Amino acid sequence: MFKMTFCMAEDPNTYDSIIEAFNALAKKVFHQLNNGGLSYQLLETACWVEQMNPQQVLMFYEARDEAIRQGWKKEMIEENEHAIA
Numbered sequence: 001m002f003k004m005t006f007c008m009a010e011d012p013n014t015y016d017s018i019i020e021a022f023n024a025l026a027k028k029v030f031h032q033l034n035n036g037g038l039s040y041q042l043l044e045t046a047c048w049v050e051q052m053n054p055q056q057v058l059m060f061y062e063a064r065d066e067a068i069r070q071g072w073k074k075e076m077i078e079e080n081e082h083a084i085a
Contacts, residue, residue, distance in 0.1 A: 001052040007038070008046045015036075018058075021049045022067035027077050029060070 002021035004011045006028045015021035032038035035073060050056070051062040058066060 002082055003050045003052065005048050005050065007032075007042055014052070017070070018049060018051070018063065019067050019072045022063045022072055023076050025049060025063065030077055058076070064068075065080075 002015045002018055003013065004013070004021045004025045006025055011024065013024070015024065029038065029043060029047060033043075043060055045059075046058040049058045050059070064072075
């Protein structure tokens, strides 16, 4: 099980895989970046995916890298004008 936190606000949903959790996080990130509502400093310090068992926190770029290793592609998000992936 995975949880996602965006700008220090924990998402109440749980996700079965890191791909699902990161995709939910990436959608919020891209939306905010496209609308000028997110700085890269916040992206790097206040957005993460948490694995529940064993407990492990993956900051945004770590979560992105792990999701990519497991098959995530940036095409999974509709809104991807910023090349973070």
